[in-house]
Amino acid sequence: MEIIQVYKCLCDVQRLRILNLLQHGPLCVCHLVEILESDQVKISKQLRYMKELGMVEGERFAQWMIYSLTDAKHPLLRENLKCLQDCYAEDTSFAKDLRQRAALSERIKAETPGCAEAICDQGCQ
Amino acid sequence: MEIIQVYKCLCDVQRLRILNLLQHGPLCVCHLVEILESDQVKISKQLRYMKELGMVEGERFAQWMIYSLTDAKHPLLRENLKCLQDCYAEDTSFAKDLRQRAALSERIKAETPGCAEAICDQGCQ
DNA sequence: TATGCATATTCATATATTGGCATATGCCGT
């Protein structure tokens, strides 16, 4: 994963939000769609782009694709997410997204346990 | 200066090198052309792009345009340049550029004192 | 095998960014 690819991934708000979410554990596309209040095709395309940049990878569990960071420990990525979290939280709606994520994962556990399990197989906290 | 603009500026090696150089003080276009081993039009266009993003600003001194960082203390920018310097110095040829910069500024003082003075008026160290 | 759900892909179009080449502008010294 090269420097430039990292920055290319960082220079879009939606991608920033995805990175922030994935830093706290893997997610399936439908979670992302709901949290980002976007639509499936857009998110799918962002994920493809991010995958081409080498930033995320996806694994299929049943009908769900679970995405996670390729290298959550990449110094440049970590530093930036940390910095954004510390200094620009509102601009990026990082905190709001994480709150939504928590609420959502409760709901998912009840409504689609399969999806919840798949994510946990991939290392959810 | 917004987050996204900062990252847009960071996602090109040539722009990274320019930011690194400007962080150590203002420079004129001809310096940049020489250090980056590029040509005048390319550098001029990069500078315009960076100016539109709000990252640099230029001031004219006689026939020279002296460029400097708009906000050298911007946390996101500082953090990133620091991180790149610490962890990815070779990838970006930051150190080499700075060495070249030093050598160059000696030569400029001798050959085109006007340009050297202009830069110093703008706050060179 | 037919159906439904989650996700990906294709196509067409719009916009952004990059690069090369030629030319224009601004300022200086004569």
Next chain:
DNA sequence: ACGGCATATGCCAATATATGAATATGCATA
């Protein structure tokens, strides 16, 4: 006003990225 130097701009083609609508794929379950 003229020539030279430093810098910027305009134009055009190439490539990259983004967006919307329609459609295709993969998997599960009945």
